[in-house]
Amino acid sequence: MPDPFVAIGGDAAGLSAASKCLRTDPDRDVIVLEKGSWVSYAHCGTPYFVKGEVEHLTDLLSLSPAEAAERGIDLRRDHEVVAVDTDARTVTVERDGETIEQPYGDLLVATGARAVSAPIEGSSLDGVFTLHGLDHAAAIRSYLTPPDEFAVADLGGGDALDEAVAERYGAMHPPETVAIVGAGYVGVEMAEAFAAWDLDVHLFQRSERPVPGFGDAVGDAVTEHLRESGVTLHFGEEVDRLDGDAGHVDRVVPASGAELPVDAALVGIGIRPNTDLLVGTPVELGESGAVATDEYGRTSAERVYAAGDVAEMHHTVTGEPTWNPLGLPANRAGRAIGSTVGGDPTPVGRVAGTAMVKAFDLECGRTGLIDHDRAREAGFDPVSETVTAGSRSGYYPGAAETTVTLTADRDTGRLLGGSIVGADRAAVRIDTVATALGGELTVAELERQDLGYAPPFSPVWDPVLVAAKVLNGTLE
Amino acid sequence: MPDPFVAIGGDAAGLSAASKCLRTDPDRDVIVLEKGSWVSYAHCGTPYFVKGEVEHLTDLLSLSPAEAAERGIDLRRDHEVVAVDTDARTVTVERDGETIEQPYGDLLVATGARAVSAPIEGSSLDGVFTLHGLDHAAAIRSYLTPPDEFAVADLGGGDALDEAVAERYGAMHPPETVAIVGAGYVGVEMAEAFAAWDLDVHLFQRSERPVPGFGDAVGDAVTEHLRESGVTLHFGEEVDRLDGDAGHVDRVVPASGAELPVDAALVGIGIRPNTDLLVGTPVELGESGAVATDEYGRTSAERVYAAGDVAEMHHTVTGEPTWNPLGLPANRAGRAIGSTVGGDPTPVGRVAGTAMVKAFDLECGRTGLIDHDRAREAGFDPVSETVTAGSRSGYYPGAAETTVTLTADRDTGRLLGGSIVGADRAAVRIDTVATALGGELTVAELERQDLGYAPPFSPVWDPVLVAAKVLNGTLE
Numbered sequence: 001m002p003d004p005f006v007a008i009g010g011d012a013a014g015l016s017a018a019s020k021c022l023r024t025d026p027d028r029d030v031i032v033l034e035k036g037s038w039v040s041y042a043h044c045g046t047p048y049f050v051k052g053e054v055e056h057l058t059d060l061l062s063l064s065p066a067e068a069a070e071r072g073i074d075l076r077r078d079h080e081v082v083a084v085d086t087d088a089r090t091v092t093v094e095r096d097g098e099t100i101e102q103p104y105g106d107l108l109v110a111t112g113a114r115a116v117s118a119p120i121e122g123s124s125l126d127g128v129f130t131l132h133g134l135d136h137a138a139a140i141r142s143y144l145t146p147p148d149e150f151a152v153a154d155l156g157g158g159d160a161l162d163e164a165v166a167e168r169y170g171a172m173h174p175p176e177t178v179a180i181v182g183a184g185y186v187g188v189e190m191a192e193a194f195a196a197w198d199l200d201v202h203l204f205q206r207s208e209r210p211v212p213g214f215g216d217a218v219g220d221a222v223t224e225h226l227r228e229s230g231v232t233l234h235f236g237e238e239v240d241r242l243d244g245d246a247g248h249v250d251r252v253v254p255a256s257g258a259e260l261p262v263d264a265a266l267v268g269i270g271i272r273p274n275t276d277l278l279v280g281t282p283v284e285l286g287e288s289g290a291v292a293t294d295e296y297g298r299t300s301a302e303r304v305y306a307a308g309d310v311a312e313m314h315h316t317v318t319g320e321p322t323w324n325p326l327g328l329p330a331n332r333a334g335r336a337i338g339s340t341v342g343g344d345p346t347p348v349g350r351v352a353g354t355a356m357v358k359a360f361d362l363e364c365g366r367t368g369l370i371d372h373d374r375a376r377e378a379g380f381d382p383v384s385e386t387v388t389a390g391s392r393s394g395y396y397p398g399a400a401e402t403t404v405t406l407t408a409d410r411d412t413g414r415l416l417g418g419s420i421v422g423a424d425r426a427a428v429r430i431d432t433v434a435t436a437l438g439g440e441l442t443v444a445e446l447e448r449q450d451l452g453y454a455p456p457f458s459p460v461w462d463p464v465l466v467a468a469k470v471l472n473g474t475l476e
Numbered sequence: 477m478p479d480p481f482v483a484i485g486g487d488a489a490g491l492s493a494a495s496k497c498l499r500t501d502p503d504r505d506v507i508v509l510e511k512g513s514w515v516s517y518a519h520c521g522t523p524y525f526v527k528g529e530v531e532h533l534t535d536l537l538s539l540s541p542a543e544a545a546e547r548g549i550d551l552r553r554d555h556e557v558v559a560v561d562t563d564a565r566t567v568t569v570e571r572d573g574e575t576i577e578q579p580y581g582d583l584l585v586a587t588g589a590r591a592v593s594a595p596i597e598g599s600s601l602d603g604v605f606t607l608h609g610l611d612h613a614a615a616i617r618s619y620l621t622p623p624d625e626f627a628v629a630d631l632g633g634g635d636a637l638d639e640a641v642a643e644r645y646g647a648m649h650p651p652e653t654v655a656i657v658g659a660g661y662v663g664v665e666m667a668e669a670f671a672a673w674d675l676d677v678h679l680f681q682r683s684e685r686p687v688p689g690f691g692d693a694v695g696d697a698v699t700e701h702l703r704e705s706g707v708t709l710h711f712g713e714e715v716d717r718l719d720g721d722a723g724h725v726d727r728v729v730p731a732s733g734a735e736l737p738v739d740a741a742l743v744g745i746g747i748r749p750n751t752d753l754l755v756g757t758p759v760e761l762g763e764s765g766a767v768a769t770d771e772y773g774r775t776s777a778e779r780v781y782a783a784g785d786v787a788e789m790h791h792t793v794t795g796e797p798t799w800n801p802l803g804l805p806a807n808r809a810g811r812a813i814g815s816t817v818g819g820d821p822t823p824v825g826r827v828a829g830t831a832m833v834k835a836f837d838l839e840c841g842r843t844g845l846i847d848h849d850r851a852r853e854a855g856f857d858p859v860s861e862t863v864t865a866g867s868r869s870g871y872y873p874g875a876a877e878t879t880v881t882l883t884a885d886r887d888t889g890r891l892l893g894g895s896i897v898g899a900d901r902a903a904v905r906i907d908t909v910a911t912a913l914g915g916e917l918t919v920a921e922l923e924r925q926d927l928g929y930a931p932p933f934s935p936v937w938d939p940v941l942v943a944a945k946v947l948n949g950t951l952e
Contacts, residue, residue: 012936045871045931059871316926327936328929344952349924356930365928395521395535427933428901431908431925431940438925439915448825449907449914450792452841453804454832455521457903460488460803464907476820 003029003105004074005341006091008081008277010034011041012327013308014110015063016334017341018073024342030073031102033093035080037160038134039065044327046137047186050144051193056156057134077160084109084281086301106303106341109283109291110334111274113309113325117267120181122242127175127249127264131186132271135162143169143264144197175263176200179252181239183210186268188222188359191231194266195360202260204234204252211357214366217386217405218421222359229360234260242267271325273310286312288323297337297348305341307333307348316352316437317368317416318378324351352417354434356427365430368417368437370407375417381410385471389463391424393455400424404467406433406443413442413475418467425457432464443472479505479581480550481817482567484557484753486510487517488803489784490586491539492810493817494549500818506549507578509569511556513636514610515541520803522613523662526620527669532632533610553636560585560757562777582779582817585759585767586810587750589785589801593743596657598718603651603725603740607662608747611638618645619740620673651739652676655728657715659686662744664698664835667707670742671836678736680710680728687833690842693862693881694897698835705836710736718743747801749786762788764799773813773824781817783809783824792828792913793844793892794854800827828893830910832903841906844893844913846883851893857886861947865939867900869931876900880943882909882919889918889951894943901933908940919948 005021007014010032018030032039040063048054058064068075076095083092084107091107093100115132117123127143129136138155142165145154150170152163178194180187183205194201203210203226209219210226227233238255242265252260273290284300286292291299291306295314299306309325313333329351339346354367369375375382384407392399402422408415418433420426436446447468453460461469481497483490486508494506508515516539524530534540544551552571559568560583567583569576591608593599603619605612614631618641621630626646628639654670656663659681670677679686679702685695686702703709714731718741728736749766760776762768767775767782769789775782785801789809805827815822830843845851851858860883868875878898884891894909896902912922923944929936937945 042869042871042931042936044929045869048872048931053873054871326929328927328941331936332924347924350926352926354926354928356928356933358930358932363933367926367928393518393521395518395530396524397529425901425904427928427930428904429907431905431927431934431938432911434927435908435911435915435917435922435925438921439911439917441911441915445914446911448808448823449911450804450826450828450830450843451907451910452830452832452843452903453520453802454834454903455518455524456834457832457839458907460518460807462907465804 003089003103005030005106005108006102006104007032007108007110008091009110009112009308010039010075010077011110011112011308012330013334014108015040015068015073016331017108017110017307017338019071020335020338021342022072024339024344026072028342032068032073032075033079033081033091033102034075034077037077039063039068039075039077041134046131046134047189047193049137050140050190051196057138057161058156058158060134081277084277086281086283086304089303106305108337109278109299109304109306109310110308111277111310113271113273115268116270116272120239120241120267120269122244122249123267125242125244125249126247127244128242129266131190131266131268135165138166139169142166143172144174145170146174147171177262178202178264178266179204179260179262181265181267182269183235184268184270185211185357188357190266190268191226192358192360195230200232202232202234202262204237204239204254206238208236210235211364213355214364215370215405215419217403218364218366218419221403221421222362222364225360225362271309273323273325275310286321286323288312288321290323292321295347296340296345297333305337307337313348313351316350320378322351322353324353326355352434352437354430356430361423362421363423363427364421365427366419367430367434370405370417370419375407380416382407382416383410383471383474385467385474387463387467387470389461389466390459391422391426391463392457393459396455398424402426402463404463406467406471408443408471408475410475413444415441415443415446420463429462429464443468443475447472479565479579481506481582482578482580483508483584483586484567485586485588485784486515486551486553487586487588487784488806489810490584491516491544491549492807493584493586493783493814495547496811496814497818498548500815500820502548504818508544508549508551509555509557509567509578510551510553513553515539515544515551515553517610522607522610523665523669525613526616526666527672533614533637534632534634536610557753560753562757562759562780565779582781584813585754585775585780585782585786586784587753587786589747589749591744592746592748596715596717596743596745598720598725599743601718601720601725602723603720604718605742607666607742607744611641614642615645618642619648620650621646622650623647653738654678654740654742655680655736655738657741657743658745659711660744661687661833664833666742666744667702668834668836671706678708678710678738680713680715680730682714684712686711687840689831690840691846691881691895693879694840694842694895697879697897698838698840701836701838747785749799751786762797764788764797766799768797771823772816772821773809781813783813789824789827792826796854798827798829800829802831828910828913830906832906837899838897839899839903840897841903842895843906843910846881846893846895851883856892858883858892859886859947859950861943861950863939863943863946865937865942866935867898867902867939868933869935872931874900878902878939880939882943882947884919884947884951886951889920891917891919891922896939905938905940919944919951923948
């Protein structure tokens with residue numbers, strides 16, 4: 001039997017790889033080392049657990065430890081890898097103070113990312129959260145729940161929950177005012193979650209618009225909708241620090257402007273790849289700071305792969321390395337690496353940065369290159385057009401305004417990216433644009449795509465086609 | 477000034493061409509000859525007018541005669557073209573018994589299609605309809621409306637409505653039982669419309685499943701849903717004739733089986749291109765019986781174009797001529813021909829036969845080649861897989877089963893077509909498959925497309941990706 005396939009990290013990439021490797025080569029020894037207690041949880045579902053739409057923490061697990069065992073995966077929770085030796089092909093694992101040297105035949109680094117709170121001071125105060133991990137989510141919902149209604153069992157955390165923290169927040173008087181620092185995905189989704197608990201929600205964002213990766217048109221629509229939904233917006237305002245007495249946050253201090261008294265704060269200003277483990281190893285990082293990989297997910301070290309939030313992939317449009325820590329690429333790359341180490345070499349595919357986010361009743365999507373500076377850096381001459389069109393035939397009830405931005409290269413007409421926002425089936429339409437990027441279509445070709453039409457679902461010219469028509473007219 | 481651009485037919489293709497020609501060349505003389513009173517109406521919206529969700533007939537008009545005039549189009553309603561002379565470059569027009577010879581510089585044949593009722597006898601009885609044209613739609617809704625609630629003005633027909641027919645049906649006792657002959661789009665949409673009026677609805681279909689163009693998996697799902705929705709299904713049953721006393725339909729006579737007493741019948745068994753006008757001209761028809769065209773919509777006669785339901789186009793997958801009488805290709809081809817005759821040559825694009833239909837609460841979509849016999853005729857070795865997956869993350873409320881079938885060529889792995897059915901954002905997902913066809917992707921490439929993911933809209937692996945994974949596994 002060859003040395004085992006070892007994955008560091010028991011989340012999307014690690015467990016997808018482990019599962020697929022065993023389906024490809026059922027005799028392979030497959031070990032997953034997870035430093036925490038939780039495995040394979042849906043990070044993107046945590047705002048909906050806080051909101052209460054998802055009842056139990058365990059609902060967010062896509063693979064339980066028992067299911068992993070059934071698949072033949074040797075899943076070891078609470079096992080932290082503290083060193084990697086690519087010459088000896090071993091990893092050093094700590095568990096309950098014990099240290100073990102674990103040999104590997106193939107190694108997958110799937111250590112994920114962590115939420116950053118720097119440079120915001122005061123993030124370690126009680127009542128300040130980052131929503132990275134299920135224990136954070138559990139703490140927030142415990143805090144939101146009135147003490148006389150709180151029961152730790154209602155969180156449905158199974159054996160992995162840090163009950164002490166949940167109990168401590170469950171005993172506190174619920175917050176009435178919350179500040180969210182950062183209006184990216186997490187910030188916007190959490191605004192909806194907090195509003196559902198009737199909190200007075202304040203959303204801070206350094207730039208002038210929320211969800212900046214989705215472009216200006218989406219940002220404007222989300223801004224208006226957040227305001228209509230009762231969220232107080234502090235855009236263009238940098239948060240300097242969070243302050244508090246007796247160890248609990250009680251105010252937000254913006255770099256300029258008046259202090260805001262709050263009972264809780266959520267910091268969602270970004271994540272960074274967990275690469276500390278690789279310092280001193282020959283595994284090279286890319287310019288983004290995440291692990292550089294090739295089209296099979298291989299790193300610069302022999303038989304060492306990387307996937308998920310810790311790794312770079314190659315961009316659909318530019319072909320260049322990019323860091324896009326999102327759910328599908330993590331699963332896809334993990335699965336492909338599992339095939340490859342199982343004996344069936346499979347490319348991990350490229351990433352277009354396709355993303356969707358729900359902001360109260362608005363659906364948003366984005367894909368590819370939409371920022372003109374980034375497009376220019378990649379050697380393109382970007383041109384964009386934004387249109388607003390109906391989501392259904394105008395005469396059919398429920399038609400909603402849908403705003404689409406498309407960006408193309410002036411010289412070649414090649415489609416570079418796009419975004420969409422609207423209240424009726426808007427988000428899934430971004431997949432049309434993402435697939436057009438994958439097919440390397442020009443805008444003229446996109447305009448001629450034979451999309452579907454039925455009055456209840458789409459007008460004759462889908463909003464994406466309307467945008468293509470207009471952009472194509474500009475390019476001519 | 478050159479001889480005018482003349483379009484025969486004032487619907488999607490004819491008016492799109494006229495409008496675009498004038499935008500491209502504002503000095504061009506543009507004449508549209510329409511034999512009826514209605515122009516530019518949304519045929520696909522008529523079931524929803526009958527249902528009552530669309531209030532007025534005029535809501536279904538995408539361009540009013542006044543708006544056409546504003547655009548500079550010389551729109552002549554009630555002008556029937558009875559002959560085309562491609563040598564003299566004239567058309568013969570009849571209007572109120574008068575005959576005019578109209579010269580053309582460029583001619584567009586956009587005469588559309590007509591509903592067929594043959595070989596079903598009895599289709600001319602009162603109470604039998606085909607739903608082709610707004611006067612039919614008006615007659616049906618008038619009939620459904622109780623006489624004491626009926627007012628012809630409520631139909632909102634403007635000056636084009638045949639009021640006498642509407643008044644006559646409006647005075648009748650409303651039907652209680654209706655037979656729909658043919659369970660294609662129109663049949664299924666009309667079942668929903670009649671059910672909304674609380675009729676006892678019987679749906680007859682010669683084959684074993686409804687919406688046969690959507691494949692077996694969609695047909696099975698729609699069958700179950702129609703039954704749950706209270707429609708009585710007579711599938712695998714051929715209707716021989718409709719019978720009646722005193723000129724009004726009162727029973728359906730199937731080829732085998734018991735007669736069914738009914739008060740009304742709707743025949744939706746297909747349409748045929750209106751090509752009679754071209755008999756004896758050098759304008760050639762294709763194998764389908766529709767007008768053969770090239771990639772610019774040109775026919776075999778010089779300066780004669782054809783577009784819309786009367787014309788063939790070329791298939792996205794096979795490149796061969798195909799007849800796909802649907803709304804978007806008609807608009808797109810008309811628009812392209814308008815550009816071309818205006819001086820900016822523009823291809824009409826290909827058609828994949830992409831279609832969507834709503835069946836009560838189910839959304840259905842289809843695109844490309846999904847019938848194995850047709851795929852084999854086109855030289856492929858088709859392989860299909862069908863999967864059922866969730867429309868959202870499993871833990872998110874509202875996730876609905878979504879069934880996707882994908883078909884590919886065994887040798888090359890090229891995607892040939894697909895279908896989808898489900899209750900949550902299913903139909904628009906077919907556009908992902910249609911765009912993959914347009915980009916000539918293989919199933920392996922489709923599997924690696926970077927589609928969006930957010931728990932409220934799509935699971936990590938969109939149902940289309942799940943189907944691609946499974947089909948790709950079969951192909952390997």
